[in-house]
Amino acid sequence: MSVGAPKIPVVVAEVVEVNELIKRFRFVRRDGAAMPIFSGGSHVVVEMDDHGTRRMNPYSLMSHPADTMGYEISVRRDEVGRGGSLYMHNHVKPGMEMVLSQPVNLFPLDARAKKHLMIAGGIGITPFVAQMAQVETMGGRFELHYSVRSPALGAYVDRLQQHYGPRVHVYFDELRQQIDLKTLLKSQPLGTHIYVCGPKGMIGWVHATAKAMGWPDRAVHSEEFLAPPVGLAFDVQLAASGKSFTVQPNQSLLEAIEAAGVEAPYLCRGGACGQCETEVLRCDGHIEHNDHWLTDDQKAANTKIMPCVSRFRGAALILDR
Amino acid sequence: MTKTMFEPSITSRPVYGVLSPGVGSAHLFVADGEGAEAVCDLFAKAEAAEMKSASHIIYMPGANGCDRSAALQALGVAQFYRAPSFASAQPRLAKVLADAHMGLQVYAAGTEGLMAQVATAAQAAGLPYEAVQMEHRGSLARRVQCVHCKGVTENVTLDPFVCSHCGLSLFVRDHFSRRIAAFQGVNIDAEDPGLVPASVERFK
Amino acid sequence: MSLDFNDETFRGDYTFKNSAKAIKRFPFPFPEDSYMYSVNMEPHVPGPVGSIFEHMFDVDEHYVAEMRDRAQVLADDPLRCQSLPHMELAGWDLLELIMESKARDYPHWFELHKDGNNWHWINKPLQIEQRFTFMDASTLPYGPLEYITRQTQGDFTLQDQRDDDLWIEAGMVTTQADWSLDFDIGMSFKQWHAPVPLAGQMGIFDRALKFLLKLQHGAPVRRFNWTMTVDPLLDTSPENYPKWGPSKTTMTPETIGHRQHLRVELQTLHRLPRSNAIVFPIRCYLIRFEELVTVPKWARRLHRVVRDIPDELATYKGFLRNKPLMLDYLAQFDDGQPTSLGFAPD
Known part of the structure; x- marks a missing residue:
């Protein structure tokens, strides 16, 4: 059973410097054909050939879901990360050929909601740009609360306010503006769903506040992609394919498996979807479980690992792959 | 009072729990027959005392004649309403749900038919099915x-x-x-x- | 009716029959001499020319007659097609998928012309020509799901995906293996499958759900299911059980070859792009025993499958009471010779 959909060969059509931290990229198909329509909240995995290192990073689609001429993503430059965002910022130019995955939606709107309450922090705005466009087409009710560091870094603030008017609320940290979450959550009609995308702290704050105010878990949705963390190098053995290799400090386990020529399933590459779950046959040491997928009990048992974001410290790690 | 024991069954059959005080801005209870006892048991807990001023109980006697209205009325909640039947209470229930805000807690207690209809009404109003607390009491009809x-x-x-x-x-x-x-x-x-x-x- | 399509009935005088060509391409569902549940999904990719897999949605000689039967079922009971309000977008996704597939795969029968959202659809076999605005249901005689599935063979259900589950929340179900859309609509994946014996304990539904939640747009999958039906009745619904149930009691050794049918479902699953819903087309193919036994390998194998199936499964599939009659009939075609692996005739 394979979930492999054909990948999309694209060419970079446009690179726009949105502000000092964020660049927007537009991709069109190399063969000129239409892109698949997608649902708001979807992401694609962008494949990069970073001077011999293959990087595959997930980015939320922010173009209009019905725009089949091209896809757009926004990338925030991360100076301390492993280099995927730096590669996008420094090396990707119009005319370059790249490869995208099919869109996958791990952050869908609940179509039954009487109202969608969207809460964004920083670059977490991107899935909402597509979702608002889709909800508007369908005549749905929504409200965006967008928190960002400063007017200079407020990507798309003007564009969104202009288009959606009073449905968009913006908060600048520098001006000491803050979302008054308690007041906001008190007055929402029955059937409202909350969606939050942004830094880890914001996601936790929204979940905790909503819970304390009696919101059901199933009415609060969040998406947080983890960038695979850097760490110490470690050795791994693959039992099924009979390969052994070292995972480099700025390489994820999944990337190392792929670099060894072993095919492994994946969808989000950010610890959220569960697709790359792999059996651990032997673990002499400590698995750094960085994912949102495995339960705490599963993490403690050390019998499964999510190679897209998790790492290992110790004497021996053997996987069933 | 222990909760009703049910035979093992298939996965579409609902399972029920025990009502416990929820956190929220308002509390709506709907019960029939012996379900009143589950509501009384909940309010017997210390942490439920402060819920009373934000609670609304809709109650109807059971098909078996069981009527515990007096005990519920004696709880002294903000709103108590005794309906002769679930059908007669439906317009009221629909209005209460339509006016409600997120943060409302919904509780159903009594027969399976009553609980199911309350959950269906809550779901139609936009609450997830799982958000409705249910406790079975009385008849298994x-x-x-x-x-x-x-x-x-x-x-x-x-x-x-x-x-x-x-x-x-x-x-x-x-x-x-x-x-x-x-x-x-x-x-x-x-x-x-x-x-x-x-x-x-x-x-x- | 044109030469391409049979003039036949699935009720009353039951004139349904398969041509020699239809028998040859029949999707015999047993790759080996025994049967047990499995997830057994494979990519729904185009198959050999002439096979039922050649195109995304197979249109065969029974098309026009099946659509006439569906219209009658809906006239008798409009509840066989339902869509909860939030599923309309998925209905448009499905309409687009089917119209584009059929216009591409069968250009001599179907045409789709688009000018922005102004669409022009031509269905020659059913003599339908429709101009409408895509995404505006007021420009179609029915909602998008009902409109397009009145013109497409097979049952259809639409599953919304949320909370790590699939919820069956719309469907067109008139050729079903004894389950009620009206009752099941709104259920989660496991609630909907709750009455199926054994499979739950075997973990079949856990695995299938986990797989389907990750199903990607552009990568549909397929599997087979099967049951038995007396007389070529498409609408074996629980709603009408009192009407068709007695037919099981009147079969004789003389009539079984003609009246007993193997009923095969080609089930495909497709992720829909705008709604992120999953569409589940369940296409029913019928073959009477006397047609099936013209292929010696199929006759041998069906005898062995029916002989060895657990009673619990035969009960669920509704043929336990006629199992002895079936075995007597099929045994005469089983000479004990080995059969080759796979579906194809030897």
Whole structure:
């Protein structure tokens, strides 16, 4: 059973410097054909050939879901990360050929909601740009609360306010503006769903506040992609394919498996979807479980690992792959 | 009071818990018959004291005649309403849900048919089904929909039973629809008309 | 009716039959001499020319007659097609998928012309010509799901995906293996499958759900299911069980070859792009025993499958009472010779 959909060969059509931290990229198909329509909240995995290192990073689609001429993503430059965002910022130019995955939606709107309450922090705005466009087409009710560091870094603030008017609320940290979450959550009609995308702290704050105010878990949705963390190098053995290799400090386990020529399933590459779950046959040491997928009990048992974001410290790690 | 023990069953059949004080801005209780006792047990807990000023209880006596209105009225909640039947309480329930905000906690207690209809109403108003707390008390009589004529027969205790709408003899499956708030009844003598086994009182 | 399509009935005088060509392409569902549940999904990719897999949605000689039968079922019971309000977008996704597939795969029968959202659809076999605005249901005689599935063979259900589950919340179900859309609509994946015996304990539904939640747009999958039906009745619904149930009691050794049918469902699953819903087309193919036994390998194998199936499964599939009659009939075609692996005739 394979979930492999054909990948999309694209060419970079446009690179726009949105502000000092964020660049927007537009991709069109190399063969000129239409892109698949997608649902708001979807992401694609962008494949990069970073001077011999293959990087595959997930980015939320922010173009209009019905725009089949091209896809757009926004990338925030991360100076301390492993280099995927730096590669996008420094090396990707119009005319370059790249490869995208099919869109996958791990952050869908609940179509039954009487109202969608969207809460964004920083670059977490991107899935909402597509979702608002889709909800508007369908005549749905929504409200965006967008928190960002400063007017200079407020990507798309003007564009969104202009288009959606009073449905968009913006908060600048520098001006000491803050979302008054308690007041906001008190007055929402029955059937409202909350969606939050942004830094880890914001996601936790929204979940905790909503819970304390009696919101059901199933009415609060969040998406947080983890960038695979850097760490110490470690050795791994693959039992099924009979390969052994070292995972480099700025390489994820999944990337190392792929670099060894072993095919492994994946969808989000950010610890959220569960697709790359792999059996651990032997673990002499400590698995750094960085994912949102495995339960705490599963993490403690050390019998499964999510190679897209998790790492290992110790004497021996053997996987069933 | 212990909660009702049910036979192991298939995955569409609901399971019920024990009502406990929820965190929220308002509390709506709907109960029938012995379900009143589950509500009283909840309010007997210390942490429920401060809920009373934000609580609304809608109650109807059970089909078996059980009427605990007095005990509920004595709780002194902000709003108490005794309805003669669930059908008569439905317009009120719909209005309360339509006016409500997120943060409302919904509790249902009593027979399966009552709880299912409360959960269906809450879901229609936008609350997830799982957000409705339910505790079974009293009769195990079932609410059954005839798959043939679509008529619902209330308080079914016998299996097989005669559909109160079309007159077919139906056996009662454990298959349960949260949308219709009923178990499924299927004609028992479809293949051999007239061959109907004797009814057994399965749901007391 | 044109030469491409049979003039036949699935009720009353039951004139349904398969041509020699239809028998040859029949999707015999047993790759080996025994049967047990499995998830057994494979990519729904185009198959050999002439096979039922050649195109995304197979249109065969029974098309026009099946659509006539569906219209009659809906006239008798409009509840066989339902869509909860939030599923309309998925209905448009499905309409687009089917119209584009059919216009591409069968250009001599179907045409789709688009000018922005102004669409022009031509269905020659059913003599339908429709101009409408895509995504505006008021420009079609029915909602998008009902409109397109009145013109497409097979049952259809639409599953919304949320909370790590699939919810069956719309469908067109008139050729079903004894389950009620009206009762099941709104259920989660496991609630909907709750009445199926054994499979739950085997973990079949856990695995299938986990797989389907990750199903990707552009990568549909397929599997087979099967049951038995007396007379070529498409609408074996629980709603009408008192009407068709007695037919099981009147079969004889003389009539079984003609009246007993193997009923095979080609089930495909497709992720829909705008709604992120999953569409589940369940296409029913019928073959009478006397047609099936013209292929010696199929006759041998069906005998062995029916002989060895657990009673619990035969009960669920509704043929336990006629199992001895079936075995007597099929045994005469089983000489004990080995059969080759796979579906194809030897």
